[in-house]
Amino acid sequence: MGKSRSTKKPGINIDMTPLVDVIMLLLTFFMLTATFKAAESELVEVTLPQSVNTDSTRLPEQDILTLTLTPAGDIWVDVDSYEVRKEVFGDAFGIGLYHPDSTSKSEFELTGKVGDKALNRTVLLLDKEGFEKVINDLRIALKNMSDNARDYKIVIKGDKESNYGVVEDLMTSLKATKNTRFALVTDLKSD
C-alpha cells in the first residue's frame, strides 16, 4: 500500500493556480458583459449610425440624459439616476415619451411596444411643453441632489432610419430650453 502511494503521488502534482487565475478572469469578463446586457434590456434599442469622427470622443460614463429617437418618430427621455427618475417621473423606472408629430400617435401608444419589444417601464407621455419642462426638471433635480456640482450631458441616440424632422423638432426644443450643447451617439466606422 505504501509503495503504491509513493509511485502515484509525484504524477498528480498539478499546480492549479494559473487555471484558477484564468477562470477568475473569464468569470469577471462574463459577469461584466452580463451586466451590460441587463442594463441594455431595459432601454429602448436603436441601430446607431456610423461615423469616423476624428476627435474620438467617448460616451460619458455617468450623468447622461439620453434622448433616444426611434424610426417611428418617438423621442424617449431617460436618465441614469434612479433618484432623479423617481423625482421627475414619479417612478424609479419611469421613462418619458414625446411624439413631436401631433398628427399621429406614437408607436408605443398604438402597439404598446417599441420596435418588436415590450418595455417594462412606467411610460410618461409628454407633449411639447411637457417635454421641455421635463428636460429642465431633470437638470434641476440632479443639481439639487448634488449641490449644483453635477450637470447632465445630453446625448442623442438616434436610429439611423429615423427622419431628420424628429431631430429638427428635438433641436428646436433643446434650443428653447437653453441646451445648446449636446452630442450625437454613433458607432465607430472603420474607414
Place this chain on the structure above:
Amino acid sequence: MAGGGGFEAAESYNKRQKKYQRGKKLGVRIDMTPMVDVIMLLLTFFMLTTTLATPQVMQINLPKGEEEDVVKVEANNVLYVRVSKLGNIYFSQGTADNQETAPENINIQNLRSELEARHRANPNLMMLLKFDRGMKYNLMVDILDEINRAEIDKRYTFMPMEGLDFEIVERAGG
C-alpha cells in the same frame, strides 16, 4: 460496529480506485503555464476589442439664439447646403448682391474635398445646413462627419427648410 464497517468499505473503495488510476496518473504532469498565457492573451484581445466598439459621440454646439450672440455674416460668405427628401445634397454659394449661385449636386463621397476646396477659396465660409424633414438621420450624421473630418473651420448652423428652399431643390432635381 456499523460505523467501523462503513470505514472498511470506504478504504477498500479507495484502494480499488488507486489501483485503477495508478498507470494513468504517472504521466500527467502537464505544464499549464503556456496555455494560461495564450488564454490570457485572447482574453485581453477580446476585452480590448469590446472597448473599441463602445459608442462614441459627436459634439454639437448650437448658437444660443440670444440677441448678443447674433453673428452677421456677409452674404457672399454663406454656403447653403441643402439636402432634399431623397437625400441629394446641393451646394450653392451666396453672392454679394444677396443672390446665390445655381445649386450643384454634390456626392457624399466628394463632400469633404468640395468643402475643403471652397474653404480654400473663401476661408470665412459659413455653412447653412438646410435639411429636409423627410431625410434620414443617418445622412445627417454622415454629412456632419464629413464636415468634422474636413480640414476647415467648422462653422455651421442648422436652418429649417422654407418655401424657397423647396423650390430651389425641386428645380435642381429633387
